[in-house]
Amino acid sequence: MTGKPQKIEVFDFYDANRASKRSSIKSTRQILKALKAARPGETKTAGEFPRRSWGHGGQPRPKSLHGTGMLRLRGVPTTAHTGATAYPYVAGTSLRADGVYLGRDLNGGGAFCFDPWQLYERGIISGMSMILFGQVGTGKSSLAKSFAVRLVQAGRKLSVASDKKGEWTRVVHALGGSVIQVGPGMGTRINPLDPGTRPSLSAQGVPLTDEGWALMVRTRRMAILVTLVRILTNRELSPAEHHVLSLALDTGVQAARARKGVVIIPDVIDALETDKTHPDVLVAEASSVMAMTLHRMTTGDLAGMFDGETTAHFDADAPATSIDTSALQGASPEAARVVNACSGAWTEAMVTTSDGGQRLVIYEEGWDNISSEADLQRMVESWKLARAYGIFNVLILHKVSDLNMAGDHGSRMAAMAKSLLADADVKVIYRQDRSTLKLTGDELDLSDRERSLLKHLDKGVGLWRLGASSFQVKNDLTRVELALFNTDERLVTAAKATSEELRV
Ligand SMILES: Nc1ncnc2c1ncn2[C@@H]1O[C@H](COP(=O)(O)OP(=O)(O)O)[C@@H](O)[C@H]1O
Ligand SMILES: [Mg+2]
Structure with missing residues (x-):
């Protein structure tokens, strides 16, 4: 461009300056000419594209893909309702900001906050329990721990019914709670x-x-x-x-x-x-x-x-309690089930009271509970009372087929396991193995999109089914939490140091 500098500062979408209009017309003519020339001679077979006769392949050219002028976007004031109607399926609804922050809603809903008691009051869920499915190492325990830690800091209480690996001990200590360690030779009796x-x-x-x-x-x-x-x-x-x-x-x-x-x-x-x-x-x-x-x-x-x-002291006022049964690792499956049953029943007996406020009860790695009929029955019954006593249960499993371990198809056990699944109004699914996808999809009534999503979920990302709504949530962990929740033993020392920070 030569001569006087152009005065035009902003162009509307259709308002290009004359020079660029001219060049645009020229280039369009060139294209049409090239197409015309290519048609008789160069198109050898029907359906073949004409060969390009200008520029170099893949090279950016001035104004390529830019149109002929600058675009000035004008906002359109509208209501969220109209927006959702005009652009359906673009972003899901949000759960509102009640409750503790767990992470980001990856479908565009912003922050994902969760408080089961509030959701129950608002009629979004009708059962006070949650089942968490996911392969090993996908971040299930980290989600449960971050939820528990933030909830306790917001004034609620936590009980871990049975902690087979002892991985909650650090977390409970960091929250100023008490841990009961049970195992051969531990000297603690329940x-x-x-x-x-x-x-x-x-x-x-x-x-x-x-x-x-x-x-x-x-x-x-x-x-x-x-x-x-x-x-x-x-x-x-x-x-x-x-x-x-x-x-x-x-x-x-x-x-x-x-x-x-x-x-x-x-x-x-x-x-x-x-x-x-x-x-x-x-x-x-x-x-x-x-x-x-x-x-x-x-x-x-x-x-x-x-x-x-009982020699252990259960402090009903403590912010967090857990029963650490890690000393039992390697014991017979029968002994492990007895320990689960006893610690689970004992915890439930201690927390089943409406006077203790709202409490989160965690069943970490709960498939042992599921595979024992009597234990399963106890859980089904106590879960039904959860609402009356202000309890929210979280059961952590690997896959939906863990529930089938309860019994053969059509058996009473299988029916009870199904009722546990039906009672859980919150289902969170982390990455699943291909072999379990079909069963997971069928049992949880997932859409095709949700099914295909499950194989590719990243660590810490889960599909949340909450009553009738569904969310894809990335659980955000703070630096302190990451060190504290890490299941890698090398980081235990770091976690001990940071647990002090959390307590402050
Ligand atoms: N949301 C997350 N963000 C970052 N790292 C995570 C997240 N969730 C889990 N991790 C990492 O993955 C590791 C395993 O997670 P964990 O919760 O123990 O898995 P799972 O209980 O499913 O076996 C953790 O030690 C942590 O380092
Ligand atoms: Mg785990």
Whole structure:
């Protein structure tokens, strides 16, 4: 361009200056001419593009792809509602900023904040539990830990029902909570027959009477005894066995009352031993079998853990508590299940009270709980009461088929596992193996897009199904949290230092 500098500063979309208009017309003519020339001679076969006769391939040219003038964008004032109608499927709805920040909504919704109690009040979810699926190392535990840490800092409480790897110990300590370590030779005992914390209100919201409380405690104790026997015998109890267990529990409670203590498993075993000489052959036989079965709790690898009065102190006011069972690694699967059942039932007995405020209960690596029928049944029942007692449960699994470990298709166990899945109104799915994609998609009723997404999710990114809505969320961790949550042992020392920072 020569001569006087052009005065035009801003162009509207159609308002190009004359010179560029002229050059644009010229180049268009050139193109048309080239196309025309190419048509008869150069197009050898039908459908073939004409060969280009100008410029060098791949080289940028002045104004290429720029149009003939500068574009001035004008904003269009509109409402979010109109925008969502004009541009559907572009960005999902947001959950609002209530609750703790967990990360970013990758579908354009901005910050992703989560508070299950608020969501329940707003009617977005109707069940107070969440299941977290994902392959090893995809960031499931980190999500649960960041959620727990931030929730506790916002005033809620945390209980880890059973922590097989002991990976929550650092987190709970950093939050100023207490950790109960259970294992062979640890010297800490938990009595699964402890009455638990007495709530002032029943699940129905009316004041709990002494009779109501006594009934609640007896039901709990019977449930854990049945659970233990089922785990140890790997079968259902016969009516006679159920009967003798119930009798022995009552006798045991009387014996404990006489010595002004709490009933313990050896009390029940003593009562069963006495009933071995019962005149009714059925009762005598069943008592003998039950006594032998429960002896397993007081001998071998389980000795000293659940066979006496509780030595651990459960502080209901502590911001966080966990039961660390990592000392049991390498124990028989049967022993591991017993430990899970006892620590799970004990934690539930302690936290099932509406007086303790809102509490998060974590079942870390929960497939052991699922594979034991009695344990599963206990979970299904206690999950139904979660809402009444202000509890939000988080169960961490690898894949949906972990739920199938519960039992064969069509069995009672399988039905219970399904009911657990149905009760969980929040489902978070981290990256899944190709082999499990179909089952995951079918069971969780995922769309095609969601199914294809699951194989490619990055570490720390999960698909959240919340009632009817779905979100893709990247969990953001702070520097302090990253060091604290790291499951890599080399970073334990760093984590210890940073846990001090978190406490400040
Ligand atoms: N959101 C995240 N951002 C960055 N790193 C993460 C994130 N989530 C997990 N990690 C890293 O991945 C490691 C394994 O995560 P972890 O939560 O233990 O996986 P999982 O419980 O699924 O096996 C963690 O130690 C952490 O270093
Ligand atoms: Mg984990």
